Amino acid sequence: MSTKAKLNDAAIRAEARRWFLAMQNGPSRRQRAACETWRQAHPAHEEAWRAIESVWLDTAAPGQKLAEKEADVLSGYLAAMDNNRARKVTRRRAGSAVALSMMLLLLAGLWLQNPSWMQNFAADQVAAKGERREVALADGSTVLLDADSAFSVDLTADLRRVQLLRGGAYFDVVPSKTPFVVETPAGSVRVLGTQFDVRLQEGGGVVTLARGSVAVSSEGQPQPTLIKPGQQVAFSPQGVAAPASVNVQDAMAWHGGRYIFYRARLGDVMREVERYRPGRVLIPSSALADQRVTGSFSLADTDKALDSLQASVGFRLRKVTDYLVIVTQ
Incomplete structure (x- = not known):
C-alpha cells in the first residue's frame, strides 16, 4: 500500500472515530443526519465506522461476560442445593438478582475509576488523572494537555484540526497558511498561529488568549467572535459571550x-x-x-x-x- 493510501485510510479512521464519539453524546438531528450522510458517502467510511463500533463493543464486553459467568456459577450452585422445582425457581431468581447486582457493581466501579474510558478509546492523546503532558504535533505545534484531558488530531494539507474531547489544553500553534482549528462539543476556535488555552466546562467552555488572535464560534452563533491577547471568552452551543479582560498568568497558572x-x-x-x-x-x-x-x-x-x-x-x-x-x- 502506498504512503498516500495509508494516509487516506488513517484520515478516514480518524473521521470515523470523531463521528462515532459524537453519536454517543446526545447528537442533534442535524448531527445524526450529517453522520449518516458521511457513512453513505463511500464504502470505506462505513467499513471504518463498523470497525470502530466492533472495537467499542469488544471493549465493553469483559465486565458483562464476567457477570454472565458468575450468573452461571451461581445458578448451578443453587440448583445443586435442592432438586425441588419451586425452590430451584426461587433460587435461580435470587442468583439472577445477585448476578445483576454484581454487574451493576462492576459498571459502577468502572465509572468511578475510569468514567471516560470511551473517550480515551476515541482519542489520539490522553493525559491521566494527576498528569500534565506536553504533546508535539506533526506540524511543529505543541499542546500542553491538562490532567484527565483528551484530544484527537487530524493534520492535512488543507486543515490542521484538533478535537478536544474533554478537559483543558494550552496550544502553541506554529504560524502557517494552513488554518488550525480546535473543535469542541460546544464550539470551535480558529487560528493561524498563536498561544491560547481552551477549557471545557459544564455546558460549554472558555478560551483564554496569550498571544496572537483567535476566532471563536458555535453552532448557535456561526459568526466568529474575535478576541485579543489578555482576553477570555466563554462559549456554549447557544452562542459566544462578549470577550472580557483577564489576568493571563492567573488563568494559565495550571501550567505550573x-x-x-x-x-x-x-x-x-x-x-x-x-x-x-x-x-x-x-x-x-x-x-x-x-x-x-x-x-x-x-x-x-x-x-x-x-x-x-x-x-x-x-x-x-x-x-x-x-x-x-x-x-x-
Missing part, C-alpha cells in the same frame, strides 16, 4: 500546578479538583454546584484543596469510598 479562580461555579472548580485525584467528586444539588467561589490552591494536594473550599463555602464532604466523595449543603 496551581489553580486560580474568580467567581467560578463551584461545580466547575470541583471538576478541576477531580482531575487531580482518583475517582469522582459529585455535587447532587444544582443550587450548590452553581454557587460562585473565588480562591486558589495547589493541584498537588487535592485534600487540602477540598478543605479550603469547605472552609470558605461551608458545604459537607462525605467520603463514601476512596473513589467517591459527595458534596452536600
Whole structure:
C-alpha cells in the first residue's frame, strides 16, 4: 500500500472515530443526519465506522461476560442445593438478582475509576488523572494537555484540526497558511498561529488568549467572535459571550500546578479538583454546584484543596469510598 493510501485510510479512521464519539453524546438531528450522510458517502467510511463500533463493543464486553459467568456459577450452585422445582425457581431468581447486582457493581466501579474510558478509546492523546503532558504535533505545534484531558488530531494539507474531547489544553500553534482549528462539543476556535488555552466546562467552555488572535464560534452563533491577547471568552452551543479582560498568568497558572479562580461555579472548580485525584467528586444539588467561589490552591494536594473550599463555602464532604466523595449543603 502506498504512503498516500495509508494516509487516506488513517484520515478516514480518524473521521470515523470523531463521528462515532459524537453519536454517543446526545447528537442533534442535524448531527445524526450529517453522520449518516458521511457513512453513505463511500464504502470505506462505513467499513471504518463498523470497525470502530466492533472495537467499542469488544471493549465493553469483559465486565458483562464476567457477570454472565458468575450468573452461571451461581445458578448451578443453587440448583445443586435442592432438586425441588419451586425452590430451584426461587433460587435461580435470587442468583439472577445477585448476578445483576454484581454487574451493576462492576459498571459502577468502572465509572468511578475510569468514567471516560470511551473517550480515551476515541482519542489520539490522553493525559491521566494527576498528569500534565506536553504533546508535539506533526506540524511543529505543541499542546500542553491538562490532567484527565483528551484530544484527537487530524493534520492535512488543507486543515490542521484538533478535537478536544474533554478537559483543558494550552496550544502553541506554529504560524502557517494552513488554518488550525480546535473543535469542541460546544464550539470551535480558529487560528493561524498563536498561544491560547481552551477549557471545557459544564455546558460549554472558555478560551483564554496569550498571544496572537483567535476566532471563536458555535453552532448557535456561526459568526466568529474575535478576541485579543489578555482576553477570555466563554462559549456554549447557544452562542459566544462578549470577550472580557483577564489576568493571563492567573488563568494559565495550571501550567505550573496551581489553580486560580474568580467567581467560578463551584461545580466547575470541583471538576478541576477531580482531575487531580482518583475517582469522582459529585455535587447532587444544582443550587450548590452553581454557587460562585473565588480562591486558589495547589493541584498537588487535592485534600487540602477540598478543605479550603469547605472552609470558605461551608458545604459537607462525605467520603463514601476512596473513589467517591459527595458534596452536600
